[in-house]
Amino acid sequence: MKKPNLRADAANILLSVLEKGQSLRDTLPAAQEKHQDKDKAWLQEMVFGVLRQLPLLQYWLRQLLDKPLKGRNKVAEHLIVLGLYQLAFSRVSDHAAVSETVAACPTLKVPGLKGLVNAILRNFVRQKLATKKPENAQILSGLPNWLFQQISQHYPEQSEQLIHSMHNKAPxxxxxxxxxxxxxxxxxxxxxxxxxxxxxxxxxxxxxxxxxxxxxxxxxxxxxxxxxQDGAAQLAARLLSPQQGESILDACAAPGGKTCHILELQPGLKRCLALDVDQQRLLRVAENLHRLGHNADLVTGDASDTNSWWDGVPFDRILLDAPCSATGVIRRHPDIKWLRKASDINELVALQAKIMDALWPTLKSGGHMLYATCSILPQENGQQIGAFLSRHQDASVQKIPQGNVNNHPGRQILPGEQQMDGFYYCMLLKS
CATH class of the missing domain: 3.30.70.1170 (Sun protein; domain 3)
Known part of the structure; x- marks a missing residue:
């Protein structure tokens, strides 16, 4: 059996993410399975590193490559970028970074490009380009331009620290x-x-x-x-504050961490329903419930289409961990910033509003809905809540710990705050 090539696998993962729009969740584990533990860690470190520094690596690449590679040769471009990352940011020696990266070409079925890859990496070392970084703040941020502009606009005083935290390794x-x-x-x-x-x-x-x-x-x-479970996500169940004998809905529940925490805090619930639109992801909820010793009702269904799953019995409390841009968890999932596009945000905001409007009638009078996202964008958070309140006269915001600062509804947690991921919470009370 042919021995797997680490750098070839890394280049293929980068190709899958950046050219085909696939997530690391789907591509990285399959590649890691072929390697020993030490190499699994190296593979993740390199792929994460490239995705974190991509604008700078591409800036260097444009100075070294006359024209972009196309077709089946495109994978070699991602291999070169991987080589640049090793030379500029890793502990791999220059000699090993160049020789091992070039040696991956046959595995990637581009043996004819060995000379090009070798020449580009050696030129990078010879010209000492690692010491020559642009003054462009967006390139140095490691973020796509649309996200850099959003952060600069909404967090002008915190943007530098925020961007730094987004690229730190998460605990x-x-x-x-x-x-x-x-x-x-x-x-x-x-x-x-x-x-x-x-x-x-x-x-x-x-x-x-x-x-x-x-x-x-x-x-x-x-x-x-x-x-x-990250510290920010751990706040959800405690903010929801489930009480004995209540009926709880965890909407968009997969992979089930918050469902399990709700049951740990209050095992005496009348009912806990975990809803998710993805049946495969709901299997993860079942696995987590089983390992932790909990029971909940699992239902596959679209939260925005209550007629397809709701039995008409209202809930005392609803946790809506809404689909979002996931801009608060980029430090854990650096592929997010390249998979998300600026145009996605308006679509997500519309979906969040649709789900909130659909779930509100399933909540009892006097009941609570905890709205949550792992986003740092106001459009999905405070502005979303403001729009919801204007549509629902029977809804009001209930203050939560460390929330409702400067009249902004809810609590916005930024990446790195108390070592947590970026998250948003707002508690809504139904009159």
Whole structure:
């Protein structure tokens, strides 16, 4: 069996994301399966790195490549960009970066381009282009121009720190399943295995690991003692505040982290319905519920088409984690900024409004809807809520901790704040 080539696999992943619009969630794991653990980590580090620095890498490439490669040769362009990243940002020696990158050409079925790849990478080293960066702020930001402009417009005083945080490596957050194990007990287990962690004062169930690790090797994984969930996402269930005997809807529930947390906080619910439009993703919800020892009603359905799944019995509380641009989680998913387009935002805003309007009649009078996104764009967040309130006279905003600052509805969390992802929450009360 032919040995897999790391750099060829990285180039193919970049081709899939940047030319074919496929997500890393669909392409990276399949490529990693062919490699040992050390190489799996290297592959992710390189692909993430290229996607984070893409505008700068393309700026350099334009100085070295006379004209873009086309057709089946296009993959070599992504291989060259990978080589540039190694030379400029990685610990790989110049000699190894050049020789190993060139050696990937036959695997990519472009053996005739070995000379071109070699010449471009050697010219990059010889001209010391890694030290020659443009003054263009958008290129240096690592963001597509549309997103750079959005951040500059909406966060003029915080844009530099915000962009920096978007490209930092995200920490691993755990949520201890206190139906199975107390936080104190779990901390003792981690200490026994000499696994370093931090406690977050704002997250009663949360821990932050100091180093990356194989999650399945952590104590109690098979026993359901914990789940992996960012600190911002951990706020959802506690803000929703489910009470005994209530009926709860978790709309757009996959992969089920918030559903499980709701059940951990209040196992005495009358009903917990996890709804998602994607049946395959709903299987992930079922797997997570099973591992953590919870039960919920799983329904495949479109949240904006309540006639297809709602039985007419109103809910006490609704968590709507709405489809969004995911601009708050780019540090975890750097492909998002290249898969999203400026034109997507208006479509997402329209979809969010459609879902909110559809779900509002399913909520009891006196009930609460917690609207959430992992976006940092006001169009999807505060402005969306403002528009909703103008359409629904029986809706009002209920203040949440650290929210409703300067008369803006809800709470906007920016990437890196208290080590969390970017997130938005707003609690709506139905009169």
């Amino acid at each position: 691993i957050w755990l949520r201890v399943n206190q139906q199975q194990c107390s936080v104190k007990q779990y901390c003792a287990e981690l200490e026994q295995q000499q696994i370093a962690y931090q406690i977050s004062e704002q997250h009663p169930d949360g821990l932050i690991l100091q180093r990356s690790c194989d999650i399945t090797s952590l104590p109690g994984y098979d026993k359901g003692w914990f789940a992996v």
